Structure formats: structure tokens, C-alpha cells
Amino acid sequence: MEQFTIPNKVKRWSMIFMAIGGLALIMGIASLFMAGDEHAHHHAVARFWSNLLINGFFFFGIAACATFFMAVNYAAESGWWVVIKRILEAIGSFMPYGAVALFIVLIAGAFHMHHLYHWMDASVYSDFMVKTAEGITYYSEPVEGAIVNPDFDEIIAGKIAYLNVPFMIIRQLLIMGGWIYMWKRFRTRSLEEDLGFERGRHFKNVRDSAIFLVAFGYPISTFVPWDWIMSIDTHWFSTLFGWYVFSGLWLSAMIVAILMVVWLKSIGELKEVNDSHIHDLGKWMFAISFLWSYLFFSQFMLIWYANIPEEVTYFQARINAYPLLYWGMFFVNFIFPMIALMDRDKKRNRMMLTIMGIILFCGHWVDVYMLVTPGTMKQHGYIGLLEVGMAIGFVGLFAFVITRTLAKAPLVPKNHPFFDESVHHEIH
Amino acid sequence: MHKESEIRYPLIIGDKTYHQITEDVCAPVEGRANKLWYVCFTIAVVVALWGLGCIMYTVGRGIGVWGLNTTVMWAWDITNFVWWVGIGHAGTLISAVLLLFRQKWRMAINRSAEAMTIFAVMMAALFPGIHMGRIWMAYWVLPLPNQYGSLWVNFNSPLLWDVFAISTYFSVSLVFWYIGLIPDFATIRDRATRIIPKSIYSILAFGWSGKAKQWIRFEEVSLVLAGLATPLVFSVHSIVSMDFATSVVPGWHTTIFPPYFVAGAIFSGFAMVQTLLIIVRKVVSLESYITRKHIESMNIVIVITGSMVGIAYLTELFIAWYSGVEFEQYAFLNRATGPYWWAYAMMMTCNVVTPLIYFVEKVRKSIVISFIISIFVNIGMWFERFVIIVTSLHRDHIPSNWTMFHPTFVDIGIFIGTIGIFFVLFLLYARTFPVLALNELKSILKSSGDNYKKQQH
Numbered sequence: 068m069e070q071f072t073i074p075n076k077v078k079r080w081s082m083i084f085m086a087i088g089g090l091a092l093i094m095g096i097a098s099l100f101m102a103g104d105e106h107a108h109h110h111a112v113a114r115f116w117s118n119l120l121i122n123g124f125f126f127f128g129i130a131a132c133a134t135f136f137m138a139v140n141y142a143a144e145s146g147w148w149v150v151i152k153r154i155l156e157a158i159g160s161f162m163p164y165g166a167v168a169l170f171i172v173l174i175a176g177a178f179h180m181h182h183l184y185h186w187m188d189a190s191v192y193s194d195f196m197v198k199t200a201e202g203i204t205y206y207s208e209p210v211e212g213a214i215v216n217p218d219f220d221e222i223i224a225g226k227i228a229y230l231n232v233p234f235m236i237i238r239q240l241l242i243m244g245g246w247i248y249m250w251k252r253f254r255t256r257s258l259e260e261d262l263g264f265e266r267g268r269h270f271k272n273v274r275d276s277a278i279f280l281v282a283f284g285y286p287i288s289t290f291v292p293w294d295w296i297m298s299i300d301t302h303w304f305s306t307l308f309g310w311y312v313f314s315g316l317w318l319s320a321m322i323v324a325i326l327m328v329v330w331l332k333s334i335g336e337l338k339e340v341n342d343s344h345i346h347d348l349g350k351w352m353f354a355i356s357f358l359w360s361y362l363f364f365s366q367f368m369l370i371w372y373a374n375i376p377e378e379v380t381y382f383q384a385r386i387n388a389y390p391l392l393y394w395g396m397f398f399v400n401f402i403f404p405m406i407a408l409m410d411r412d413k414k415r416n417r418m419m420l421t422i423m424g425i426i427l428f429c430g431h432w433v434d435v436y437m438l439v440t441p442g443t444m445k446q447h448g449y450i451g452l453l454e455v456g457m458a459i460g461f462v463g464l465f466a467f468v469i470t471r472t473l474a475k476a477p478l479v480p481k482n483h484p485f486f487d488e489s490v491h492h493e494i495h
Numbered sequence: 496m497h498k499e500s501e502i503r504y505p506l507i508i509g510d511k512t513y514h515q516i517t518e519d520v521c522a523p524v525e526g527r528a529n530k531l532w533y534v535c536f537t538i539a540v541v542v543a544l545w546g547l548g549c550i551m552y553t554v555g556r557g558i559g560v561w562g563l564n565t566t567v568m569w570a571w572d573i574t575n576f577v578w579w580v581g582i583g584h585a586g587t588l589i590s591a592v593l594l595l596f597r598q599k600w601r602m603a604i605n606r607s608a609e610a611m612t613i614f615a616v617m618m619a620a621l622f623p624g625i626h627m628g629r630i631w632m633a634y635w636v637l638p639l640p641n642q643y644g645s646l647w648v649n650f651n652s653p654l655l656w657d658v659f660a661i662s663t664y665f666s667v668s669l670v671f672w673y674i675g676l677i678p679d680f681a682t683i684r685d686r687a688t689r690i691i692p693k694s695i696y697s698i699l700a701f702g703w704s705g706k707a708k709q710w711i712r713f714e715e716v717s718l719v720l721a722g723l724a725t726p727l728v729f730s731v732h733s734i735v736s737m738d739f740a741t742s743v744v745p746g747w748h749t750t751i752f753p754p755y756f757v758a759g760a761i762f763s764g765f766a767m768v769q770t771l772l773i774i775v776r777k778v779v780s781l782e783s784y785i786t787r788k789h790i791e792s793m794n795i796v797i798v799i800t801g802s803m804v805g806i807a808y809l810t811e812l813f814i815a816w817y818s819g820v821e822f823e824q825y826a827f828l829n830r831a832t833g834p835y836w837w838a839y840a841m842m843m844t845c846n847v848v849t850p851l852i853y854f855v856e857k858v859r860k861s862i863v864i865s866f867i868i869s870i871f872v873n874i875g876m877w878f879e880r881f882v883i884i885v886t887s888l889h890r891d892h893i894p895s896n897w898t899m900f901h902p903t904f905v906d907i908g909i910f911i912g913t914i915g916i917f918f919v920l921f922l923l924y925a926r927t928f929p930v931l932a933l934n935e936l937k938s939i940l941k942s943s944g945d946n947y948k949k950q951q952h
Contacts, residue, residue, distance in 0.1 A: 146500065222819040229817060266502065277854070281802070288806050289813070304818045306751035306810045350595075361729060365753040372741045373748050377820060484502045491498040494597070 071478045073470045074334060081467040088460010095453050109182075110447060116181040117443045118454055120172045122461040124295050125435045127165025127243075128316035129323055129465075133158035134250050135283050136320060138276035146488030147347055150339040150479050154327045156257060158320060159250045160472040161465055166243045169295060173239070177232045183443045185223065185301045187232060190216065192224040223301050230301070235294050242286040249279045257480060264482040287313045296435075299442035303381045305370070311362040312438065318355040319431045322424040325352060327469070329417045329424075331478070339479050342415045343494045349414030356404035356427065363397060385437060388446035393437055400430040432458060497942060504788040505945035506600055511783060513937050517682060520933040523779040524683055528926055531778060539918035546912010549905045550625055558628050560905045567888045567900040572626045573738075574880040575910050578763070579619035580661065580735055581756075581876060584728055585764025586612025587668050590675070591724035594717065599943055600792050602935045603784045606679075607775060608768045609672040610928065614920045615767070616665045618913040623657075625909070653737040660734040664727045671720045677703050678713065679929040732760040739883065745826035746887035749814070755807035759876060762800035762846070766872035769793050773866045775925060784931055787860045794859040797872065801850035804879075808847060822892070830886045834899060838882050845875020 095115040102108035137155040140148045148155075176184050185191060193205035195213040206213055223230075256272050288309035297308050305311075325348045331337045370378045385393045403426055413419045433450075440448035480486065507516075528536075553560055563570055586609040593601035624633050636658045638648045648655050681703035684696035703709060736756035739747035769790065776785040815827040830839050849871050853859045890897045924930075941947045 144503070225819040226817055269502070280799075284802065285806060289810060302819075304814050306749045306807070306814045307754065308750075309810070310751070310754055357726070361733075362754065365733065366750045369737070369740050369748070369750050369752070373743050375743055375748075377818065485500050487498045488500050493497070 070476070071336060071474050073474050077466065077470055081463045081470070084459050084463025085467065086463075087456055088463055091453055091456025091460055094456065098453075110444070112181050113183065113443045114448070114453060116172060116175065116183055117439050117448070118457045119168055120183060120295070120443075121432075121435050121439050122457055123165055123168030123172060124439075125316070125319070125432055126161060126461050126465050127169055128291075128312075129320045130159050130161035130165055131246055131283065131287070132313070132317040132320035133324060134162070134246065134253070134279070135287070135317065136324075137253065138279040138283070141273050141276035142280060144273070144485075146485035147344060147492040149483045149485045149489035150337065150344060150492075151324065151328055151348070152257070152480055152483065153473065153476060153478050154324055154331075156250075156254055157469040157472040158323055158327070160254075161468050162243070162247050162250060164464065164468055166247065169243075170239075173232075173236065177236075183439075184230075184298055186226060186230040186298060190218050191220040192227050194219055194224075226301065230298055238290055239294060242282075242290060245282050246279075249275065249282065253279075258476055260480060260482045261477060262482075264484060266484075269484050296438050299439060300381055300384075303378065305366055305378065305381075307362060307366045311359075311366055314355060314359040314362050315431045315434050318352065318359055319428060321348065321351045321355055322428045322431075324348065325420050326424050326428075329421055332417070337478055339490050341492065343492045344489075345417060345420065346411070346415045346494060347492075349408060349420055352420070352424070352427070353404055353408040353414065356400065356408075359431075360397075360401040363401070384441045384445070388441060389437065389448075392433060392450075396430055396433045396437060400427060400434065403427065403430075499942045499948075501948075501951075503943070504786075505948050506603065506786065506788060506943040507784060507936070507940055508786050508945045509783045510946045511940065511944060513940065516784075516933055516937055516940065517686070519781065519783070520679075520929050520931045520936075521683055521686060523925060524927060524929060525686070529778075532922065532926065536919070536922050539915050539922060542911055542915025543919050544912075544915075546909055546915050549908030549912055550621075553625055553905055553909065554630055558626060560903060562900055562902045562906050564898060564900070566891060566896045566898045567885055569888065570885055570900045571881075571902055571906045571910060572622050574877065574884055575913065576619050576622035577735055577880045577884075578877045579615045579622070579913065581732065581760035581763045581880075582767045582873075583612045583615035583619060583664075583668075583764065584732060584757075584760035585768045586610070586615075587664070587671065587724045588728050588761055588764065589768070590671055591721040591728065594721045595725060598792075599939045600789050602932050602939060603781075603786075603789055604768065604772055604793070606672075606675065606928070606932050607772060607925075607930050608764075609668065609675070610924045611768060611771060611921065612668050612764070613665070613672060614917050614924075615764075616661065616668065617920075618917050620661065620665070621913065623654075653734060653741050656734045657738060660727075660731045664731045667720065667724050667727055671717075671724060674713070674716055674720065675932055675935070676928065677701050678705065678934040679932065681705065682933060683929060728761075729757055732756040739887075744887050744891075745820075745822040746830065746883065749811055751807050751810055755804065758800045758803035758807070759846075759879065762797060762804055763872060763876035765793050765796050765800065766869040766876070769797070769865055769869035770873060771921065773862060773869070775930060779925065779930065781931065784936065787862065790862060790865050791856075791859045794853045794865055794868075797868070798850050798853035798859075801846055801872070805847035808843065825890075826887060829890055830882060833886065833890065835882065835886045835889070838878050838886070842875050842878040842882050845871040846879060849875075 095111075095118065098111040099108070099115060102111045133155045137152065137159065140152075172181075172183070175181055176187050179187070182188065189205040190196075190203070193207055193216050195206045195209050196216045197204050197206065197210065197213050205216060252275055253272060256268055256275075260268055292309045292312035296312060297303070297305070325345075328337065328340055328345065328348065332340060367382065370382060373379075404423060407419060407423050408414055436448075436450070436454070483489075511519075558572075561570075561572070563572075586605070589601050589608040590605045593605070623636075624630055627633055627636075636648065636655070638650075638655075677700055680696050681700040684693060684700045687693035687696055733753035733756065736752035740749060740752035742748055772785055772793075773790070776782050812827050812831070815823045818824070829835075849868055852864075853868070858864050885900050889899060
């Protein structure tokens, strides 16, 4: 069976992108040491680690959601998608890299190398403190010579049973490890299937995908967005937050899949993919854009309408300090796909899908940026060289990893039981 | 060329031909009703009359005859309203969303599901109507120019958005249902021998002749309506949820409400479709078309939406603790352990726990268990609305206001009565309408019919 080889051009560009990312990384680290005063130092620290968190979360989420979409198709017994299955598998292979980036942020936070997560600070959740010449130590009990901690934050202290480093490490290791392990199982069986079709193996994948949907569905609605993102604004809470974040990541995963398909077709690969497949992918992009807009609106409107201080400060922080970026992000992500992709022919037009894909991909990166930055940097964040450089670096690494996975197996799984259906897929 | 994998289950069982499909589907319309139908119909009529009596009593005496009090000023009325609207979601979901997803199994169930939707939305609309007290002024919910100075509806109120959302949804669902019926009415018209049925069905069939051009238009319109109806499925229950979520009442104001209500609506709607179709397939002998595979597919939708609802329950519960807001925390503590703990337990068991057994394939395919679970879900989803509404109200910010809600015979009568009216309409439908989309069903006979599949492989 024909193996796919990565074109040199792609290898070269992913290297260049990674080099740019490396430069940005060095620049970011250097800025930590070159800051003039304490204020500038805090700024540099928050900026650098926010960037790692934004990109780690965004690209990890894309990889996880691609695996989710694969599981959805297995569980729903859909047929059309088989010829793009290997692409989804390849995107999923980025999960371990994204997870490493996220865990670096988490561990660094635990060692107080940054203060993205306010709740990691003993100074906010301890009732008492002892001041000595060496510094301040915090206690939950009134020990000898202790005074009441003036920075004590009752709300954060109330959340410490959930928001504490050991618990977060345990649950995130279990969740992310579980997803990566499930991806491995799908992948192994998928590659085995290339050697010959066997009913049992296919149905094992179907069963596993049902398990994955549960193992993915619960945490992506809850712990994953809450821990990594929502806990930055420690006081704030929103029950819809999980689904909102998930919808944006899912859309981004679909966009990556579309861009990969269009690119592979343009270099003469993936002959089995026809206009109907492209059309269906375009529909997904269109539909999930609406899903995301719907969830954005639901969350925003209810908080705006009720206007209670516990909640509304979250949007004030975004709208007051970043009006253009925030509303721009929403209108681009909502209006652009609605206008550009409503028409049937546009969903089959590869040029249009590429342009919209790139715009929306950037739009949803900005969405994640807006989820993080106002919480970590207040009104002082901006998209500068560091942000762009690190994002480019992640794109390079992402492209490098997924093309390498693609090259490890034939581009189409010929023995999949729905392969024939997929090849003969035709819609109008 | 269309291909179908050999591992797909057949959707039409038995040795059916095109003609046999027509015969099977038209039989209940053309033949005489059996005894069972008359028994069911009589019971439904009696219950409906009791309900109508209670409604008239309410209109005559005012809503003081309900169990409402100053603290719990919303109870069964809005519970029943939300319950019926929720049930009304499955039909359009099946006809629109499953059409967009090209799910062939929808063809055997979409007709009845849509009929159910129409009747359920009618039952739902009844409640805000009678809750107004002066039902003859019901048209005031519409923003009509009037002679009373600037007397307008409150555009800021989600209750008004409900009026728009539900009336739009009802109109689109009705049109969708009717368009689908046209070719099948024509089939009945062509087969009718007596003059009166023939003339009625020929009016209903809009002069359909089955030309290729008509089918092209038919498919185009279906697709356009599906595209319009899909956002409507989302909008209706989102807006219903906003009746609560735009307020600042603990337990009501939470951002997850819109998508969680939509998931719950689809969940309860599918449960009702399941309840009805398991009966219908037996009573009018359509087991070859509404197969175990269909029931299994609906069960899968039930377990997925049930799990989404479950996530939402647990998210609310957790975030209430996490928020650190004491009112929020108390609202949920009171729900789970207060005097209405039994309603909360009912909701949790019926909606979250019992559907989980559908993860076992054998259970999903069992018709008896599917029927039982579907009843559980119907009950559980009623209790969900009751829990949301009554437990959030009965203990408000002033403890001296705290009280309980006790329904009167009128509350109960109206609720049971709407179930009776619903069944009267549905039973009449089952005798006069083609309960399956028979002409559409023929389009999948050669790809998904049991006999044709056997020939191929």
C-alpha cells in the first residue's frame, strides 16, 4: 500500500516556523531576566506563561477534539468520513505534546514561577500569617505569634478543596492520560485493519468510541476548561463555560482537518476525496460556527441581562480593556462563516474554505487569548511579537507532528467496512 | 452510485415490495378500527372532557382555584407548559436535523414524531393562555397597535420572546409536516373508492401527481425547511430556559440553561416518541418498518441527551458550591435534601441513572425495557421542571415566606386532561393519516430493505 511522504517544502516550513517559535521562546525567557523594575518583571512573567498556556491549551484541545470527532463518527456508524479518517488520527497525535506544554505551565505555577493561577498562592487562602525578618509564612491555624492575614480571600479559600495543586495534577493526569491512551488504541487497531478487515476489530473500535465519548464528554464539559482556564479568574464562575470552550476547540479541529484535506488534494494526494466530502466538511465548519456563536450568546446574554456583580465583572474586564479585540473576535467568528458559507457552492469551494478556515482559526485563537489574558494580565495585554512568534512556533510543531504521523500509514484505510460507502459518497 | 456496507442493519424487514409498503401503511386508514382503538379512544375522550371541565372551571372562577400562593406563584402551569414544549422538540429534530444528517431510519418515524410535536405544542400553548385568567384577552400577548395609548408588550421579557419563538416553531413544524404528507395523501386519494374520502383526500393532496418535477421541488423545500427548522429547535427551548435564567433567582439564573434545556427537550421528546411508536407499531402492525434497529437508534439519542442533561445537573450542583455564593449553595442543598428531596431524587433516577443501562446493547434492543424507560423519562422530565420551578420558589430570601405547594384537583385535572386531549388527537391522527412516510420509505427499500440486502451479498 502506498505510503505518504512529507514534501520537503512542508518539512522546511515547519522547521522555519518552529525556529521562529524558538526565537520567541528565547525572547520571552530573556524578558523575564531583563525586566527593569518589579512591575515590568511581573508583566513579563505573566505574558510569557500566558502565551504558553494559550497555545498549549488551544493546540491540545484541537488534537483532542479531532479524536472526539473520530469517535463520534465511529459511534454514529457514519460512512462518508472514512477517507478522511487518517487525517483526524494524525491531528489527534499532537495530544501528548500539548499536554506537556500544559503541564509545564502547571508545574511552574506550583513552584510559584508565575501567578496565572491566583489560588496557588498561600497568601490568599491562609487565615493567618507570621511575619519574621526572613519573610512571611502562612498558616491555616492560629500558631504562636500569628496575626490575621490581611490578604485573606474568603471566596478563594472556599474553593481550595477543589482548586489545589495535587488534586489538579491527579485529575488532569488521569483525564489527559486517558485520552492519549484511548487515541493509541484507536490508532493501533486502525493500522491493524490495513492488513485485513475483521468485523470484530471494527466493532471494538465502535465500542471504544462510545467509551471515549463518555471519557471525553464529561471532562471537556467540566474539569478541563474549568481547571486550565476558568480558575484563572478564580472568583468567577459560569456553568456554560465548559461547553462554550469546547465548541470553539471543536470548530478549530474541523478547520485543521479541512485545511489538511485541501492541502493534500492540492498536492495530488487523497484521490478518493471528492467534492461531496469537501461539502460535508464545509457544513460541519458552518454548523459548529453557529454552535459556538449560540453558546457565546447564551453565556453573554444571560450574564449581561442579570447584571449581578459576581458574574458581570468577567465581561467588563474584557469589554472595557479590549473592546476591539473582543467584539471583533465575536463578530468575525459569527458573521464571517454565516455570510461566506451559507451558500451551497461555497461549501464546496476549496479556496473559500481555505480563506475562511484561516480567518476562523485565527479568530478562535484570539478567543482563547481572550479567555486567558484579561485574567492574567488585566488590561495590559496586547498581541505583539511574542504572541505571534509563539503561536507560529506552535503551528510549526503541530504541522511537524501531524505530518509525521500521516507519513507513517497509508492515507486511506482501505479495509474499513464503510470504505466503499465513503468512496462512492455523493450528495447534492 | 450509492453503496451500502454489508454490516449495516436492514431498515425494512421482511419480503416487502413497493406495493406491499403502500398496502401496509394505508391499511389502518382504509380499514375499520379494532376494539382496542375504541377502548383507548373512549378513555382518552373521557380524560380530555374532565380536563376541559377543569379548564372551564378555571376560566370561570379565576386561577385562584389552583394551588398557587404568594410565594409559589408559578407551579404546575409552567411545569406542564415546559414539559409539553420539550416533548414537542423531537418531531422537528427527527424531521430536520436527521434529514440534514441523512439518517435513513428517520423515514419510518418522522411522520408520527412530527404529529406528536404539533399536538404537544398545542397542549403547551394552552397553559400560558389559561394562566392569563382572562383568556379572551389572550391576543394581548401580541404587539398589536391599540387605542390605549402606548400600551405595548414588554419587549424585554423572555415571556414575550417565547410567544414569538413558539408560534414560529409551530408554523414551521406544521408546514414541514404537511409538505411531507402531500405525496402520501395523494396515494390514499388514488386508492380511495368511496366518494367522500376520495374528495377529502384529493383536497388535502393539493393535486399531487408524482411527476419528477414535483419530487424535485418537494426535496428542495424539505431541505430549506430543515435548514430553517434546525435553528428553531435550538431557539425554542433556549428561550423557554431564559424565562428562568434571565432572572436573579438562585437555581434559575445559570448560564448552562439554554443548551441544557435543549438537550432535555430532545431527551423528553424522544422518550415520548418511543412511548407512542412502541404502541403504534404493535396496534397497526408496522413492526417491519419500525424495527428494533429504529428503537435502538432512538435509545442511543436518549442516552446521549440524557447524559448531557446529567452533566448539566452535576455542573449546576458543583458550580453552586464552587461559586461561594451562599444563596446559590442553599438553593441546591434545599433541592437535594429539603422537603422536596423526593422530587429531586425522582428526577435524578429517571433522567440520569436509568437511561445509563442503554450502554448495554442488549438492553437497548429490548422493546419491553425501552417502553418502561421511556415512561420513566417522561416522568423524570416532568419532575425536572417541577424541581426547577417549585424548589427555587418555595424558599425565597425571606424565611417567613417559606411555604410548600399543594396542587388542587383543578391543577391535576388540567394536567391529566391535556394528556387526554393529546391522545384523542393522536388516535384520530393514527386512523386518518398515513403514519409512515410511505413514499419516502420506498426510496430506501432497494438499499436498506432486508430482501434486497440479502440478494446483494
